[in-house]
Amino acid sequence: MQYKEAKQQFVQAWGALGSQWGINKTMAQIHALMMVSTDPLSTEDIMDELSISRGNANMNIRELMDWALVNKVFKAGERRDYFVGEKDVWKIAKQVAKIRKTRELDPILKLLSELKHIDTFVKTEDNKHFQKMVNDVHKLALNVDRLIEGIFKAEESWFWEKILKIFAK
Amino acid sequence: MQYKEAKQQFVQAWGALGSQWGINKTMAQIHALMMVSTDPLSTEDIMDELSISRGNANMNIRELMDWALVNKVFKAGERRDYFVGEKDVWKIAKQVAKIRKTRELDPILKLLSELKHIDTFVKTEDNKHFQKMVNDVHKLALNVDRLIEGIFKAEESWFWEKILKIFAK
DNA sequence: AATAACTTTCAATATTTATTGAAAGTATGA
DNA sequence: TCATACTTTCAATAAATATTGAAAGTTATT
Secondary structure, eight states: OOHHHHHHHHHHHHHHHHHHTTSOHHHHHHHHHHHHOSSOEEHHHHHHHHTOOHHHHHHHHHHHHHTTSEEEEOOTTOOSOEEEEOOOHHHHHHHHHHHHIIIIIHHHHHHHHHHTTOOOSSOOHHHHHHHHHHHHHHHHHHHHHHHHHHHHHOOHHHHHHHHHHHHHO | OOHHHHHHHHHHHHHHHHHHTTSOHHHHHHHHHHHHOSSOEEHHHHHHHHTOOHHHHHHHHHHHHHTTSEEEEOOTTOOSOEEEEOOOHHHHHHHHHHHHIIIIIHHHHHHHHHHTTOOOSSOOHHHHHHHHHHHHHHHHHHHHHHHHHHHHHOOHHHHHHHHHHHHHO
């Protein structure tokens, strides 16, 4: 396999993965492109490589900057904007986790703790079961939350060593 | 808050969460409904509760059965099909992880190991960097794979205790 | 064998989400 | 100040995805 083909496959796969996890395919592809690129890329570079419009490129680059996975850089003597992607895979994973936690896990946690306080004057079976399910889901969600919080603070090799040890026995 | 409202909120939230993670909203809502329901539900029950068509209900129930999150049950003397959802939240989480691993992580792992063997007769900087990135992503993906495999075998409380201990120090 | 009670299928349609491209906006420098 | 080189916006459009509903299929009952 040639480099060019390999790169294309990587970008394609990243796009497919993204869209299966609620992330715009183009955004994921741009991200892949920036991960594997040594040099900063301009909007035009991305438009060319992915055959997409200026508007599309622009919007998704901005979204990637919002996610703090991509930064703008200035090239001496050049007028146009260039962009570089974060290359540290662990940092990327943590950053994605951070953003999705804030957007999705935190609101669910909030709702679940609210749902614990529903009106229980009459304790029907349905009512009791609902309480139990909400509690169970809440417990799991809290544990996932703790795990993610732990990951944020963890150094990669340390974390995986510890995880490996858990299952080693 | 009343039970009925609480239930609706739970179902809504589950649907929203699902669609942010690449799962059909209706499928997630049906799943939520079945999680909190003590009794088996018929297709009609689901149609009524979610105000959806028969075809839609049928398709998504089948999908949930494919995911092994819902089972068909027979009610004595009744002709129509009834369905029950898995109630064990840990089992649900593991099952979802299992299916998504097979569909998404495994193919990515396969691709990444293939991409390691690209033609390297000429070792450009780009080429070397690509190799490094593929390697880094592969390493992370392998670790995630090991973690998931570990979770499959783990008992819930044991797993969270161990995780908690990692971060306790 | 005919009818009734139910489930499944799938082409048509609706809804949601992503993309385009041209116009408006902004900064640079002659 | 004007022209140029660029970026941003967003209404229109396209593409992807989900939903409907009626017809066809299946199974149980008389």
